Amino acid sequence: METKTKFGNSEGPSRVDGRMKVTGRAKYSAEYSVKGVTYGVLVGSTIAKGTIKTIDTKKAEGAPGVLSVITYLNAPKIPGYQTDAPQPKGALKIFYDNQVYFNGQPIALVVADSFERALFAASLVSATYDKGEHQTNLKANIANGTAPRNGKDYIRGQEDAYKTAPIKIEQEYIIPTEVHNPMELHAIIARWDADDKITVYDKTQGVKSTQRSIAQAFKLPPENVQVTAPFVGGAFGAALRTWPHEIAAVLAAKVVKQPVKLVLSRADMFTSVGYRPHTWQKIGLGATADGKLVGITHEAAGQTSAYEDFTEGVVNISQLMYACPNVNTKYKIVSLNVNTPAPMRGPGEATGAFALESALDELSYAVNIDPIELRVLNYAETDPSSSRPYSSKFLKDAYQLGADKIGWSNRKQQPGSVTESGWLTGYGMGGGLFGAYRGAATVTARMMADGTLILQTAVTDIGPGTGTAMVNIASELMGVPAANIRFDMGDSSLPPSPTQGGSQVTSTVGSAVNDACKELKDKFMQLNGTNEGGSLDFVKILKDHNLPQLEVTTSSKGGAEQGKYAMFSWSVHFMKVLVNPVTGVVKIDKAVSVADCGHVVSPKTARSQIIGGSIMGTGMALMEEAVIDHRYGRLVNNNFGDYHVPVNADIPQVEALFVNKPDPYINPMGAKGMGEIATIGVAAAIANAVYNATGKRVRDLPITPDKLI
Amino acid sequence: MKQFQYIRPATQQNVLDAITKSGTKIIAGGTNLVDLMKRGVTAPDKLVDINHLPLKGITPTKSGLHIGALALNSVVSENALVLQKHPLLSLALKAGASPQLRNMATVGGNMMQRTRCTYFYDTTMPCNKREPGTGCGAMEGYNRMHAIFGASQQCIAVHPSDMCVGLAALDAVVIIAGKKGERRIPFVDFHRLPEDHPETDNHLAKDELIVGVEIPDNNFAKNSYYLKVRDRQSYAFALVSVAAALDISGGLIKQARLAMGGVAHKPWRLYDAEKSLVGKAPTEENFKVAAQIAMQGAKAYEYNAFKLKLAPASISEALKHAAGVV
Numbered sequence A: 001m002e003t004k005t006k007f008g009n010s011e012g013p014s015r016v017d018g019r020m021k022v023t024g025r026a027k028y029s030a031e032y033s034v035k036g037v038t039y040g041v042l043v044g045s046t047i048a049k050g051t052i053k054t055i056d057t058k059k060a061e062g063a064p065g066v067l068s069v070i071t072y073l074n075a076p077k078i079p080g081y082q083t084d085a086p087q088p089k090g091a092l093k094i095f096y097d098n099q100v101y102f103n104g105q106p107i108a109l110v111v112a113d114s115f116e117r118a119l120f121a122a123s124l125v126s127a128t129y130d131k132g133e134h135q136t137n138l139k140a141n142i143a144n145g146t147a148p149r150n151g152k153d154y155i156r157g158q159e160d161a162y163k164t165a166p167i168k169i170e171q172e173y174i175i176p177t178e179v180h181n182p183m184e185l186h187a188i189i190a191r192w193d194a195d196d197k198i199t200v201y202d203k204t205q206g207v208k209s210t211q212r213s214i215a216q217a218f219k220l221p222p223e224n225v226q227v228t229a230p231f232v233g234g235a236f237g238a239a240l241r242t243w244p245h246e247i248a249a250v251l252a253a254k255v256v257k258q259p260v261k262l263v264l265s266r267a268d269m270f271t272s273v274g275y276r277p278h279t280w281q282k283i284g285l286g287a288t289a290d291g292k293l294v295g296i297t298h299e300a301a302g303q304t305s306a307y308e309d310f311t312e313g314v315v316n317i318s319q320l321m322y323a324c325p326n327v328n329t330k331y332k333i334v335s336l337n338v339n340t341p342a343p344m345r346g347p348g349e350a351t352g353a354f355a356l357e358s359a360l361d362e363l364s365y366a367v368n369i370d371p372i373e374l375r376v377l378n379y380a381e382t383d384p385s386s387s388r389p390y391s392s393k394f395l396k397d398a399y400q401l402g403a404d405k406i407g408w409s410n411r412k413q414q415p416g417s418v419t420e421s422g423w424l425t426g427y428g429m430g431g432g433l434f435g436a437y438r439g440a441a442t443v444t445a446r447m448m449a450d451g452t453l454i455l456q457t458a459v460t461d462i463g464p465g466t467g468t469a470m471v472n473i474a475s476e477l478m479g480v481p482a483a484n485i486r487f488d489m490g491d492s493s494l495p496p497s498p499t500q501g502g503s504q505v506t507s508t509v510g511s512a513v514n515d516a517c518k519e520l521k522d523k524f525m526q527l528n529g530t531n532e533g534g535s536l537d538f539v540k541i542l543k544d545h546n547l548p549q550l551e552v553t554t555s556s557k558g559g560a561e562q563g564k565y566a567m568f569s570w571s572v573h574f575m576k577v578l579v580n581p582v583t584g585v586v587k588i589d590k591a592v593s594v595a596d597c598g599h600v601v602s603p604k605t606a607r608s609q610i611i612g613g614s615i616m617g618t619g620m621a622l623m624e625e626a627v628i629d630h631r632y633g634r635l636v637n638n639n640f641g642d643y644h645v646p647v648n649a650d651i652p653q654v655e656a657l658f659v660n661k662p663d664p665y666i667n668p669m670g671a672k673g674m675g676e677i678a679t680i681g682v683a684a685a686i687a688n689a690v691y692n693a694t695g696k697r698v699r700d701l702p703i704t705p706d707k708l709i
Numbered sequence B: 001m002k003q004f005q006y007i008r009p010a011t012q013q014n015v016l017d018a019i020t021k022s023g024t025k026i027i028a029g030g031t032n033l034v035d036l037m038k039r040g041v042t043a044p045d046k047l048v049d050i051n052h053l054p055l056k057g058i059t060p061t062k063s064g065l066h067i068g069a070l071a072l073n074s075v076v077s078e079n080a081l082v083l084q085k086h087p088l089l090s091l092a093l094k095a096g097a098s099p100q101l102r103n104m105a106t107v108g109g110n111m112m113q114r115t116r117c118t119y120f121y122d123t124t125m126p127c128n129k130r131e132p133g134t135g136c137g138a139m140e141g142y143n144r145m146h147a148i149f150g151a152s153q154q155c156i157a158v159h160p161s162d163m164c165v166g167l168a169a170l171d172a173v174v175i176i177a178g179k180k181g182e183r184r185i186p187f188v189d190f191h192r193l194p195e196d197h198p199e200t201d202n203h204l205a206k207d208e209l210i211v212g213v214e215i216p217d218n219n220f221a222k223n224s225y226y227l228k229v230r231d232r233q234s235y236a237f238a239l240v241s242v243a244a245a246l247d248i249s250g251g252l253i254k255q256a257r258l259a260m261g262g263v264a265h266k267p268w269r270l271y272d273a274e275k276s277l278v279g280k281a282p283t284e285e286n287f288k289v290a291a292q293i294a295m296q297g298a299k300a301y302e303y304n305a306f307k308l309k310l311a312p313a314s315i316s317e318a319l320k321h322a323a324g325v326v
């Protein structure tokens, strides 16, 4: 069905919580003032593998203001950690035993009456170890990689068909570890309200999943765990799960019998909340001389921790992106003495897209066909993996929009052939896709006597503007101005919603908002005895019936369409770069990203999403890299002075464009996700532009100046 | 961090008295010292705040320009006299850190800032500079940012400052106050090479105070440039940087000054390269020759070999900019 695209590509309403955010009234988890709060600071191991021999906490315990120093020696048993059968692998159990799996692993938590005192006392904790022989080097350990337990190699058609194709590209691509570092540090305040009841103010992408995890760990009824997270200062996947430090804070609050606040330091972030894993990839592309893909082989090996298997869909993009008769993929994980990775915006796909979209670019030069034309030549009209029709795909429109905007016609196919004021200049593009989903959510919609519409559901907003999008959807449907709608969220006591992640929230929660509003409207129509929903005066109807309010609670989930159609969001990114031929410095001159993500329900926040994704991809392409000194198995750049993310000077005006055609099947709004596709393909677009500018192909990110001189 | 005392002596003399005691440290902008304290690299018992001393002035002298030790990096970089007489210094300052940091950082503090070597900062790692005798973590470690000139078996760290590279090129003089009164030393002799004592960055005695620097008048204002190559466009330390100053008349170079950052334990003057340019025409060819001369004696490590290429390329590029031939 066609939905009204009220805002089209125009700006639309502003962020409903924008004013609160810029005036500091939006409260983040570390900012709650909780009576009697105490402060926790973690102490990390200084070896990467081995066992703790001794751990000296005496000095710390004697330091001023210290309430407790918790280690595996004195930590109360966490009931959820106790299992009858030994578990082969799983989440790190904090303060469980003397095993050290990675450098920086928490070995103690100091709790004191002030943050400064806790920090000082933490510096007094020392440990001795029996050192084991650690492995932190992915390259040296690739041969030890294993296929994940439930991961299968994929074959469509013939294996390695690329090898016998007329045109053959075979290359290796490497991305380093990119560490989760949202602006807001991870923080939790844990307060036991009774022996079996707890409240946490926690940075999380899912209040319900945090509720479940804490309940499971401490064997509590889930409803006895109250999780509050109405504002989250960025997360990108870093707060999808409950990490050991959160369990530690809950435990510590029990030990000291006072609320405990634990805010990770920036250095802690580098070993506590996951990262996009260092991954090696190999792509084989085979094509006919006129550019038709014959075969794709995509292999990958990504690092994981020694205690847990982390997997992601690195090679999936090669199965899905192009019409190609023969595709085979292999994916391995390599267990190292590092902490466990986590999904990071465009998990798997952003990594895979760097390799596939770079390889496609290499092919475009080998067959001398424009990179966009090459993609159009191999355009998939139906999902090559399932053979199902797409619910919607307007990627060709996106190619056109982006090419026009960046001035693609100025691109020269001959690399290194254009300079502007002494700088080599080039154009590149790269795209991506991400599955579009609709899950289950429940929303309460309540119309108050004064005409205020209150919407409630547990979902969090990690920054994309979920509240704004939901208010927009409700406003369109109910004809109530956005200013009169309140969206309550980020609270485990509200009706269930999924965790914010996987680009599914607008689709899932938006549908529930849509359905709840419809149901509420129906209820008003019944009251009013009409079946004309267009001009309902809610305030008057409530007054006429002497009602203080009218509410519905509606559950909503996707239907059979999800099985009939292949549903994806698509993106394409265009970059124009300048490269200094002498110093190798890369400057992005123009950045254009186009999303084909169905109907855009909240244009302004959607634009910010795309801009943020482009910047994140720029960091991936040009600077982000966590470096380990393998002699010590320890990170050497765990701070923002040495670990670079883009600054304003690195980023031009990013143009975010939308095809903005509704998907007829996914949900009532016709909206698909866009959080992940904003980043997927960006790094390849930059690497491809750098090649076009210089003739130098960089296959190991980041593209720092030293690689171009 | 360890508990410490904080004092704010009324006069320069009181400051000099206060810093004679061991365990005391001067604090100016605090942008480096406080970081080092937080990381446990240094743990003074007492901080001596000097921010209120009258050392902020930027004033012309008989033969040059005096800049007080407490003048802020941001203020110096925008000062009309500096822009007019020594635009190179302004460029160098603006290439450093971020506007927020430059608003706090002082000239004296900038000179005294310590290396950014990651092994120096991480107290679990060996570092002869932080803890003499523990070894050099960088020598066989991750040494991408490290020295290619003047290193020793003890230390291969670099001095991180941009401002100092500019001042070294401009023949500045450091004015130092001590118990026995004032002394002046050439800026190029202020910092030292690591040799067997990497723990000592420079020749300032523990009980001395930097009161200012003086830049002699020169003819470089028209033809000078600061080139900084870094991993991002702002807020990153130099992979290499070059301060280039030329006095060109009648189509020939009468005098040249060249200094580099990011390559040595101190701002690295390129005397031989300078000499090679005197009397020559400001051409790319001559600049390339000078750059090659400058590289004599360079030695790279596992991760910084790229500097052997980047450094000479940057020298000739900076010279081209200075000469206006780009």
Ligand SMILES: Cc1cc2nc3c(=O)[nH]c(=O)nc-3n(C[C@H](O)[C@H](O)[C@H](O)COP(=O)(O)OP(=O)(O)OC[C@H]3O[C@@H](n4cnc5c(N)ncnc54)[C@H](O)[C@@H]3O)c2cc1C
Pocket: A640, A641, B025, B026, B027, B028, B029, B030, B031, B032, B033, B034, B035, B069, B070, B073, B095, B096, B097, B098, B101, B104, B105, B106, B107, B108, B109, B110, B111, B112, B113, B160, B161, B162, B163, B208, B209, B210, B211, B235, B236, B237, B238
């Ligand atoms: C993230 C980051 C990025 C940075 N990037 C750059 C960069 O790109 N380029 C660059 O050049 N710099 C950079 N800096 C460093 C910055 O320039 C220095 O931190 C600053 O100049 C130090 O000045 P301050 O006044 O704050 O010194 P403080 O921190 O107050 O003091 C530093 C040292 O100087 C001593 N001291 C201060 N004044 C005197 C005096 N008058 N006499 C004797 N001793 C004195 C102190 O005792 C202390 O040991 C960066 C810093 C940070 C934190």
